[in-house]
Amino acid sequence: MTDRGTPRHLPLGPGQEFDAIRELLAHWGNRAAGIGDDAAILHVPRGDALVVSVDTAIDEQHFRRDWLTAREIGYRAVTAALSDIAAMAARPLGTLVALALPNEQRTSLGDLADGVGDALDAAETGILGGNVSSGGQLSLTTTVLGTAFAPLRRDGLCPGDLLYVTGRLGGPGAAVAAWQRGSEPQPEHRVRFAHPTARLRPARWLADRGATAAIDISDGFAADAEHLALASGVGIDVDLALLPVLAGVADVLEAAASGEEYELLVGARVGLDTADFERTFDLPLTAVGRATVLDDGILFRRGNERVAKPSGYDHLSR
Amino acid sequence: MTDRGTPRHLPLGPGQEFDAIRELLAHWGNRAAGIGDDAAILHVPRGDALVVSVDTAIDEQHFRRDWLTAREIGYRAVTAALSDIAAMAARPLGTLVALALPNEQRTSLGDLADGVGDALDAAETGILGGNVSSGGQLSLTTTVLGTAFAPLRRDGLCPGDLLYVTGRLGGPGAAVAAWQRGSEPQPEHRVRFAHPTARLRPARWLADRGATAAIDISDGFAADAEHLALASGVGIDVDLALLPVLAGVADVLEAAASGEEYELLVGARVGLDTADFERTFDLPLTAVGRATVLDDGILFRRGNERVAKPSGYDHLSR
Numbered sequence: 001m002t003d004r005g006t007p008r009h010l011p012l013g014p015g016q017e018f019d020a021i022r023e024l025l026a027h028w029g030n031r032a033a034g035i036g037d038d039a040a041i042l043h044v045p046r047g048d049a050l051v052v053s054v055d056t057a058i059d060e061q062h063f064r065r066d067w068l069t070a071r072e073i074g075y076r077a078v079t080a081a082l083s084d085i086a087a088m089a090a091r092p093l094g095t096l097v098a099l100a101l102p103n104e105q106r107t108s109l110g111d112l113a114d115g116v117g118d119a120l121d122a123a124e125t126g127i128l129g130g131n132v133s134s135g136g137q138l139s140l141t142t143t144v145l146g147t148a149f150a151p152l153r154r155d156g157l158c159p160g161d162l163l164y165v166t167g168r169l170g171g172p173g174a175a176v177a178a179w180q181r182g183s184e185p186q187p188e189h190r191v192r193f194a195h196p197t198a199r200l201r202p203a204r205w206l207a208d209r210g211a212t213a214a215i216d217i218s219d220g221f222a223a224d225a226e227h228l229a230l231a232s233g234v235g236i237d238v239d240l241a242l243l244p245v246l247a248g249v250a251d252v253l254e255a256a257a258s259g260e261e262y263e264l265l266v267g268a269r270v271g272l273d274t275a276d277f278e279r280t281f282d283l284p285l286t287a288v289g290r291a292t293v294l295d296d297g298i299l300f301r302r303g304n305e306r307v308a309k310p311s312g313y314d315h316l317s318r
Numbered sequence: 319m320t321d322r323g324t325p326r327h328l329p330l331g332p333g334q335e336f337d338a339i340r341e342l343l344a345h346w347g348n349r350a351a352g353i354g355d356d357a358a359i360l361h362v363p364r365g366d367a368l369v370v371s372v373d374t375a376i377d378e379q380h381f382r383r384d385w386l387t388a389r390e391i392g393y394r395a396v397t398a399a400l401s402d403i404a405a406m407a408a409r410p411l412g413t414l415v416a417l418a419l420p421n422e423q424r425t426s427l428g429d430l431a432d433g434v435g436d437a438l439d440a441a442e443t444g445i446l447g448g449n450v451s452s453g454g455q456l457s458l459t460t461t462v463l464g465t466a467f468a469p470l471r472r473d474g475l476c477p478g479d480l481l482y483v484t485g486r487l488g489g490p491g492a493a494v495a496a497w498q499r500g501s502e503p504q505p506e507h508r509v510r511f512a513h514p515t516a517r518l519r520p521a522r523w524l525a526d527r528g529a530t531a532a533i534d535i536s537d538g539f540a541a542d543a544e545h546l547a548l549a550s551g552v553g554i555d556v557d558l559a560l561l562p563v564l565a566g567v568a569d570v571l572e573a574a575a576s577g578e579e580y581e582l583l584v585g586a587r588v589g590l591d592t593a594d595f596e597r598t599f600d601l602p603l604t605a606v607g608r609a610t611v612l613d614d615g616i617l618f619r620r621g622n623e624r625v626a627k628p629s630g631y632d633h634l635s636r
Contacts (some may be wrong), residue, residue: 036549038405038534039371039462041469044362052446053357054414054461058453087356096372098416098459128370131459135376141416141449141459143372144357151359216356231354 020101020109020132027113031120032127034094040128042093048147050093053084059138062260067179070108072194074115074140080218081142082123082198083262087216088153089207090146092125092200097142100135112140123200152203152266156213157232161267161291164206164274166199167283169221170249173258186248196262202281206266209273217261222310224265225289226298232267235296238289240310241303252302256310267291338419338427338450345431349438350445352412358446360411366465369408373399377456380578385497388426390512392433392458398536399460400441400516401580405534406471407525408464410443410518415460418453430458441518470521470584474531475550479585479609482524482592484517485601487539488567491576504566514580520599524584527591535579540628542583543607544616550585553614556607558628559621570620574628585609 025032034040044050057077059065068076078095085092097116101109120126128145171192175185185193203214215228221243229236245255277285292299300307343350352358362368375395377383386394396413403410415434419427438444446463489510493503503511521532533546539561547554563573595603610617618625 037472038402038532039369039408039464039469041367041369041406041471044368046364049359050362050368050463051357051359052414052461052463054416054447054449054459056416056418056449056451056459058418058451061451061453084356088359090357096370096461098372098374100374100376100455100457129372131372131374133374133376133379135379135455135457137418137454139418139453139457141372141374143370143414143461145368145370145463146357151357153359154355214356 017132023109024113024130024132027110028117028127031117034126034128035130042128044147048149049151051085051088051090051146051148051151052143053081054141054143055081055084056139056141068194070111071115071118074112075118076194076196077140078116078119078142079196079198080260080262081144082119082200083216083218085144085146086198086200086203087214087264088146088148088151089203089214090148090151091204092123093145093147094126094128095120095142095144096129097127097140098131100133100137100139102136102138103134105138123198150207152207152211152214154213154215154228154231157228157234157267157291158212159234159291159293161212161269162271162287163236163238163265163267163289163291164272164285165221165244165263165265165288166202166285167261167263168244168246169261169263170255170258171246172260173254174249188246189248192246193260196260198262199264202283203264205277205280210270211266211268213267215265217263217265218259220257220259220310221265222256222300226309228265229291229298232291233294235292235294235298236289237292237296237299239301239303240307242286242288244284244286253307253310335450341427342431342448342450345428346435346445349435352444352446353448360446362465366467367469369403369406369464369466369469370461371399371402372459372461373402374457374459386512388429389433389436392430393436394512394514395458396434396437396460397514397516398578398580399462400437400518401534403462403464404516404518404521405532405582406464406466406469407521407532408466408469409522410441411463411465412444412446413438413460413462414447415445415458416449418451418455418457420454420456421452423456441516468525470525470529470532472531472533472546472549475546475552475585475609476530476587477552477609477611479530479587480589480605481554481556481583481585481607481609482590482603483539483562483581483583483606484520484603485579485581486562486564487579487581488573488576489564490578491572492567506564507566510564511578514578516580517582520601521582523595523598528588529584529586531585533583535581535583536577538575538577538628539583540574540618544627546583547609547616550609551612553610553612553616554607555610555614555617555619557619557621558625560604560606562602562604571625571628
């Protein structure tokens with residue numbers, strides 16, 4: 001998609017910053033073929049809308065370096081950003097990565113780059129541009145561009161629409177809780193935190209079959225269900241007893257509060273073929289409730305028993 | 319350009335992060351009308367290419383908080399990012415701003431937002447998305463999107479092309495040098511550091527009149543002239559005695575090394591009407607040399623005397 005042109009020489013000069021860029025490019029290879037000018041040049045397929053989003057992962061705020069390897073940090077940061085355009089049912093056009101790296105962590109640059117590369121490969125996309133600075137704290141800010149003929153938005157729910165969620169929830173929340181207790185998370189929980197998946201293809205499948213609205217679960221299922229309802233100007237009635245929960249997660253309320261899941265919550269006017277979805281993506285798709293009229297408000301139940309909204313995930317600050 | 323949709327309610331939940339977003343939106347007003355979904359949706363004019371770039375400004379690395387006000391920090395960060403798409407002769411489509419702000423600097427959020435707003439107003443563009451995190455160090459990462467029918471690239475110089483530079487150089491270098499000596503910079507130098515201008519309209523004027531290549535001067539005139547030559551696979555012959563220098567800058571070699579100027583260096587196959595440019599933009603446009611064949615290499619002269627390349631600006635690390 002990128003206009004790669006023919007840079008006859010890489011226009012990099014001397015200096016530490018250029019050394020870092022050279023090292024990144026060596027790790028990225030063809031995934032960064034568009035880099036080299038003041039800005040990247042690309043073309044949006046005619047008729048498609050452009051969707052664009054930015055996301056930042058900061059050490060001590062979104063992850064801890066004693067929890068994850070550098071490669072996992074790079075992978076996770078870029079995947080979280082890609083998840084925002086998955087929620088729009090868009091196809092990725094490329095990413096831009098701005099990295100701030102303390103001088104004393106300079107040796108982890110190659111591993112971070114490989115993690116970024118893993119995320120790009122998983123999403124079948126590349127790097128359009130970037131920026132490396134030495135900074136006091138490790139951070140990755142990823143901009144993701146995508147295209148879609150009809151992007152799926154947050155504000156498309158109507159009263160009566162069914163609500164579906166992909167995957168099994170609770171892993172990241174259980175992993176963070178274990179680390180914060182000073183113990184090791186269960187491997188299945190750790191991998192859901194360290195190696196999430198941006199649901200790009202599943203989202204396009206859902207959009208193609210009439211999904212009316214979508215959001216990715218970054219603040220927790222309950223919080224993001226409320227965001228979807230508020231954006232659409234509807235109420236919701238969710239039975240948390242239906243929520244698919246990962247093995248080893250103690251309680252469904254914990255799963256409903258678990259953040260940074262990067263699963264999708266979608267609305268649909270007609271019932272979706274969940275069996276076909278599961279066969280296609282080896283991933284559950286589960287009906288968990290309905291949109292209601294605005295005046296009915298936000299209702300979380302457990303069977304017939306009303307429950308308070310499971311409190312949302314505020315990164316590591318809780 | 320943004321598809322503003324009809325968010326019936328702002329989909330923001332509780333929590334510190336959402337409070338910060340609300341405060342930013344209050345300062346940005348209509349300039350942030352597209353915000354509210356997982357990703358912004360926009361449309362690229364048919365036939366135009368999309369250009370996109372990212373730039374980061376980090377405290378202690380790109381500026382110091384005792385040099386600039388919070389409003390200037392916000393303005394300068396976004397303007398520096400816009401300058402990269404000015405160098406492509408593109409028209410801005412919008413920006414995304416990711417802000418990391420230490421908790422103890424939380425009170426400066428409104429001033430930072432106003433500075434970002436000043437830069438958007440100057441460029442006649444808006445905010446498409448963003449991200450706020452609390453972090454150990456103040457940083458702003460700005461992604462800029464633009465469109466152009468024929469973006470101006472770095473690799474279009476041919477031997478014989480004339481080289482022109484906009485504006486008068488040396489201000490930012492002189493300001494930083496003064497601060498680093500512990501004295502106050504001259505006001506005219508300080509303003510060139512604190513309040514640069516992205517040369518968006520001048521770049522389009524130049525592209526419309528046949529400019530063959532362009533770069534914005536962020537690493538210093540001499541370093542960026544070399545980048546342009548390397549990207550194009552040509553040599554250059556530059557007479558630094560012709561370089562337009564800001565009043566009070568001691569030496570032309572200092573002006574040639576001064577970074578973060580955000581002026582443009584362009585190539586042109588035929589002579590440009592510099593008087594018309596100056597009348598139109600109240601800004602000098604000065605011929606300073608020529609591209610030569612690759613084997614002639616990089617030549618900096620001062621009249622007839624050859625000089626070593628004035629060393630490039632490596633942010634605050636020099």
